[in-house]
Every structure is written in structure tokens, then in C-alpha cells.
Amino acid sequence: MSDKTTSIEQIVGALADGMTIGIGGWATRRKPMALVRAIARSALRDLTVVSYGGPDVGILAAAGKLRRLVFGFVSLDHIPLDPHFRAARQAGLPVWELDEGMLHWGLRAAAMRLPFLPTRAGLGTDIARQPEFRTITSPYDDAEALLAMPAIHLDAALLHVHRADRAGNTLTLSPDPFFDALMARAARQVFVTTEQLVDTAALDMQANARCNLFERALVTGVALAPYGAHPTSAAPDYQLDLPYLKTYAAAAADPASWHAYRSRFIDVSSEDYLCAVGGASSVHAQPVPAY
């Protein structure tokens, strides 16, 4: 069995300028944030990011890594609007804005090696007036005009899981798997960060099979990253860190705030990051959020 273990820095080294990168999770839930911070401090540039967006998008936007964003929303849930994303958008960051379900559909088309999947979502809106879209007429008797959602191919997918073995078998234990599996299937390379790296037997796969979202054959590399989703949640291991998310949002106030935030939380090692956010005990002390 090939050993796919790697490190966050090696994963960043495997990425290239101009790539289209899918980031798993959803808003403030199970984002591969340790990897996102590593990209933010790297020399990578001109990335197209595809995301059900949260602070992953905000950090990469603030760090100047984005050439283009493909998204349905960017939100911090309890803080509805991410000020870093807003600032970037208002400064003209190019976007391809999609309905959440169209994003799902585009990834699914890529996963199935189809050029597009038909949908009604987007019809009648300004979404459909973006130049990337064509419509198609049903070849059956209904002759309905539908939007042809083009495949969204990813050069790489970055996903955070709870448990993984060295071969790339993974468990995603949080109650909602989101669309990580589709991102994995739509991507040429899949890099996974994991809360715990364990022996295959310790995955207890027969009992946990429903938490195994995709095959190890899709996985390029696995990096151990405890608390790697912080400040987003990796429930049941830990919850989102709302006080920290407020610190993150406040860093959009002006360039000096961002610079201070960056030097304290981004341009640091994983160990120093965990100390800066109050340590493991603080992460574990965050309450279950009310939505």
C-alpha cells in the first residue's frame, strides 16, 4: 500500500500559480484552515478558488491570492458577511457567482466527466446572464429550455477530515458531509488534512462506513493537522470559535489591523497558531453553536 502521508508545506509545494482549487466544508464548518493559512503565507498567486465560502475565502482574498472566485455565497454564519470578502469584491475581485445547487451540479458534471448537467436553477436571474452559460432545449416532447451548467474541473481539492490512515482512507465524522465528495471527484489531485492519523484498523470502517465519503484511490496526499479546521468547526471533535471569528472579522478594519492579524495568526507555525488562539483547551471549550 502506498504511503500518502505528507505535510501541509509539501501540499502547498505541490500546488502551482494559476490553479483552480476547490476548498471543502461549508461557511464556518470543516474548512481546511491550516492549509488555507499555509497558502496565504506562500508565494502562490492567481488562484481560482471554488468554495461554499467562509473564512477560507476571506483569508485568501485578504492575502491577495485570488484571481477569481467561483462561489454561491461567502458567510461566517453568525457574522453574516465576511468583511475581507466584501472588501475584495468591492475592489473588483472577478467572480463567477452561482446558485449553491449549480455549484453542486458543476462539480457533479466534472465528477461524471460530462460537459454539463441540465438544471432550471439560474433561469430567469442575473446568474444566467454571466457569459459562461448556455441554455439547452430538452430533446424530449416537453422541449423545455434548461440551463446547461458546465462542469467545474478542479486542479486540486483541499479537504479536512477527522480521521485518516496512511493510504488515504478517511472518516468525516461531522453530521453533514457537505459536498467534499463531489470536490474530490471533480479534482485531478485531492489533498486531505486530518485531525488524527491512525492505523487502518483504528478507523473501525465497518462501524463508520457512512462517514467514508470517497475512495482512497482519489487521495493524493494526507497531512496530519490537529485543529486544522480552526476557527471553523470539526464537530464532534470541536466547535467553531466565535470569539476568534470576531477577531478575524475585526482584522478587516484597516491595513494595520490585517498586518497585525497576519503576523500573529498566519505567518506562524501550527504550534504557535494553536498557542495564539488560546491552546487546545480553549478550542475544546467552545460551546455547541446555536444556528
Added chain:
Amino acid sequence: MTPLADTVIAAAAEAWRNEGEVIATGIGPIPRLAASFAKSTFAPDLLLTDSEVYYRTEPLPLGAHGASSGVEGYAPYARIFDMLWSGRRHAMVAPVQLDRFGQCNISVIGDHARPRAAMLGARGLPGNSVSHPNSFFIPQHSKRAFVAGEVDFVCGAGYNPARFPNGRIPAFVDLRLIVTNLAVLDFSGPAHAIRVRSLHEGVSFAEVADNTGFPLARPAHIPVTPAPSGQHRAIIAALDPGGVRHTIIKSA
């Protein structure tokens, strides 16, 4: 005197009367309270989530997180899409802008390429709008919300044939109620024009018209929006023990 917020919540809950066994999604505190009130009173068959990933047998009060008891089903996002595409859902959202066609916007104010104000993004509104019934909540009835012309970026589709292929509005576009701090409106005017359905206590048609950026259909008789009973107000209070509703809809 009934707090206006309670009247608005009870009026908004009417969106889900006779809907049967569908997902009731209320985005934002007032729509969520309305859906919860509907399930707690006249529409017990509604499917209501904890706003995260489970269906609950009883609505979750605002500010409470889901306890392990009271869960009756599983609602991950992928299955929410499966349900909404099948039409088994009625959502109420609170858009920033709404126009005479019922087109709505939560994405940007100004030019999409370089917006004056960037907001959330279209979220699921495009798909919702062509898949299942939709209603709206507007906390401040004004010309900034009810815009002249069209909204700055159409996220949710409406009854505007010019925007659809071949000028044909898809069969599943089904816009229902608009509930505001002044009135309840619907789309039952000529050619789905927005019509005033009831006026909240002390509000005139002229006041509503003056705060709307387009003409409204006016029935010969417009009733006053009914106030909820004391028993119903107690149910609303139990769903919102912190009184969040009064910070959004203030009584005159």
C-alpha cells in the same frame, strides 16, 4: 396592544397554511419564527430543521442549540437540494431588494463587477425560485427595499417573462406572500402584479403605496391584518424567549 412583531409573525405563518408535509424554511429570525409558529399551531406536518442538519419534532426556540432528543430526521445540504428540486419546500427569505416582478436580490448593491456593497451572494435563491413556493419578509417597507425598475442583481427569479428563454416562465415559479412592517401583500393582481392583501392596524394604503417603488394592485376592500390571540402570542413568546423579534419589528 399586540406588539407589531407578533402580528407580523402570525401573518407570515399563513404562508404555510395548507402546505401539508413540506419543508418550511424561514431564513432570518422573523421568517423562522413564522415557520415555527405555523408548525406549533395549524401546520404540525411541516418539516422543520434545527437550521443545521436535523429535522426536529418541535421547533427549536431562537438561541437554543439542538438537543439530541426531538430529532426526527436527517437534513444534510445535499438532501435539502434533493427535496427543494422536487418542490417539497416552501421558503421565506428576507431579500435586500424586491421588484414588481417578485425578483429579489441578496448579492450586491450597484454594479456586479465592482459593487457598491457586496453582500452574501445568491445562495440558493435562483434554484429555490424556480423549484418551489417562495414568500418574502421585508422588515422595513421602503422604496429602498421595493425598488422601481428591477433589483440590482436578480438572485431569485420572478414573474418576468423577458428574463426567461423563449419568454416562458417555468411552471414551478410560485411566489406567494410578502410580509412587511406595514402590510401583507401577494402576487394575485393582474398578471401576478403585487397586491395589498391586508394592512396592519393603523396603516393606510397610501402609506404603503408611498413606500413602494412601483404601483400596487388595490382591491376594493382591504382588511386589517388580524392580531394573534393571547394564546398564540404565548406560543410566539416561547419560541423567542429573548425577544429578538422586537429588535427587528418595533411597535409604533
